[in-house]
Amino acid sequence: MKILLTGGAGYIGSHTAVALAALGHELVCFDNLSNSSADVIERVESISGASFPLVVGDIRDGDGLRQAMTDHGVEAVVHFAGLKAVGESVADPVRYYDNNVVGTLALVGAMADCAVKTLVFSSSATVYGQPQYLPLDENHPTSATNPYGRTKLMIEEMLADIAAADPAWRIGILRYFNPVGAHDSGMIGEDPNGIPNNLMPYISRVAGGRLPELSVFGADYDTPDGTGVRDYVHILDLAAGHAAALGALAKLDRPLSIWNLGTGQGYSVLDMVAAFERVNAVKVPYRLSPRRAGDVASCFASPDKAKAELAWEASRGLDAMCASSWTFERARAMRNTKA
Ligand SMILES: NC(=O)c1ccc[n+]([C@@H]2O[C@H](COP(=O)([O-])OP(=O)(O)OC[C@H]3O[C@@H](n4cnc5c(N)ncnc54)[C@H](O)[C@@H]3O)[C@@H](O)[C@H]2O)c1
Incomplete structure (x- = not known):
């Protein structure tokens, strides 16, 4: 298939591009590079040996999207483009609603105008709000605790209405848990502009000396060691989940599907720090800090639906997540020294 990846230069988009190219799909990236850089495209091409044209554009520009879809004969879209920092969304909700929902x-x-009706959307486990039971399955009630989460919920609801109005759509909503790790080559990984909001790139930067210490937000949760528990999923497993979703959408006789992409296993922040130190033989200085508003104590997936319908299951464990993150951090430092 010819697939447009919005936000394809970002963390999840770039790894998914490698996975989809390996299956022979033809890809085009549509990204405004607000949280990524064009070099990533070259690195995806070098890993995959396939070309990955980049259209620098903003998803709020419908004409630009129509042009890109027509120029490249696009048949399906995987939609990663979005802003994703919870704190930033609380401080500047208008920017989040504009970028994510309006975008x-x-x-x-633009897809409807171009008769492209296959869409995979990057949603998040954040739509489950405060867990009422664990593990979280796709039937768990949804709610939002911050504007970022609300943009994901609004988009999910919008997509459900579109699917209900026109059953020719094939929409897959993927609710990611916590993607971490990097491609084994060290060439692509999570490398946000500015201070990372996610745990693993923060740990990597502390271990690499780019940041002084990790703040662990909340040590008094009702969890085994008091720190928050999350379901970390290796980025290569997550990327494979997109390929599986696209394959399933082509066969499924329903316009809308929702799948969790997680492992079903929860680890605490301190578990992650300890694993990173052990696997990579490094130190990660940390400080216990007060809870952050809106954070939940524990959150992990039931991956059963994805297993049954996508034949997808995460296969990589914590050690591979920590090792690949560190490989990426060191490779990034080497590239910057040479530049
Ligand atoms: N990483 C996570 O922990 C996580 C968890 C759940 C859901 N998600 C969702 O997955 C998607 C991808 O996340 P990621 O971690 O790869 O983030 P990322 O920031 O690395 O990638 C997003 C990409 O989208 C681009 N972008 C943003 N707004 C755009 C716009 N208006 N027009 C064109 N391009 C735009 C950015 O430049 C970036 O390259 C996001 O929608 C995010 O909300 C991420």
Whole structure:
């Protein structure tokens, strides 16, 4: 298939590009590079040996999207483009609703105009809000505790309405748990512009000396060691989940599907720090800090639906997640020294 990846230069998009190229799909990246850089495209091409044209554009620009879809004969879209920092969304909700919700509206409008009706959307476990039971399955009630989460919920609801109005759509909503790790080559990984919001790139930067210490937000949760528990999923497993979803959408006789992508296993922040130190023989200085508003104590997936319907299951464990993150951090430092 010819597939447009919005946000394809970002963390999840770049790894998914490698996975989809390996299956012979033809890809085009549509990204405004607000949280990524064009070099990533070259690195994806070098890993995959396939070309990955980049259209620098904003998803709020419907004309730009229509042009890109027509120029490249696009048949399906995987939609990663979005802003994802919870704290930032609380401080500047307008920017989040505009970028994520208005952007997705422009995207689905452009897709409909171009008769492209296959869409995989990057949603998040954040739509489950405060867990009422664990593990979280796809039937768990949804709610939002911050504007970022609300953008994901609004988009999910919008996509459900679109699917209900026109059953020719094939929409897959993927609710990611916590993607971590990097490609084994060390050439691509999670490398946000500015201070990372996610745990693993923060740990890597502390271990590599780019940041002084890790703040662990909350040590008094009702969890085995008091720190928050999350379901970390290796980025290569997550990337494979997109390929599986696209394959399933082509066969499924329903316009909308929702799948969790997680491992089903929870680890605490201190488990992650200890594993990173052990696997990579490094130190990660940390400080216990007060809880962050909106964070939940524990969150982990039931991956059963993805297993049954996508034949997808995460296969990589914590050691591979920590080792690949550190490989990426060191390779990044080497590239910057040479540059
Ligand atoms: N990483 C996570 O922990 C996580 C968890 C759950 C869901 N998600 C969702 O997955 C998607 C991808 O996340 P990621 O971690 O790869 O983030 P990322 O920031 O690395 O990638 C997002 C990409 O989208 C681009 N982008 C943003 N707004 C755009 C716009 N208006 N037009 C064009 N391009 C735009 C950015 O430049 C970036 O390259 C996001 O929608 C995010 O909300 C991420």
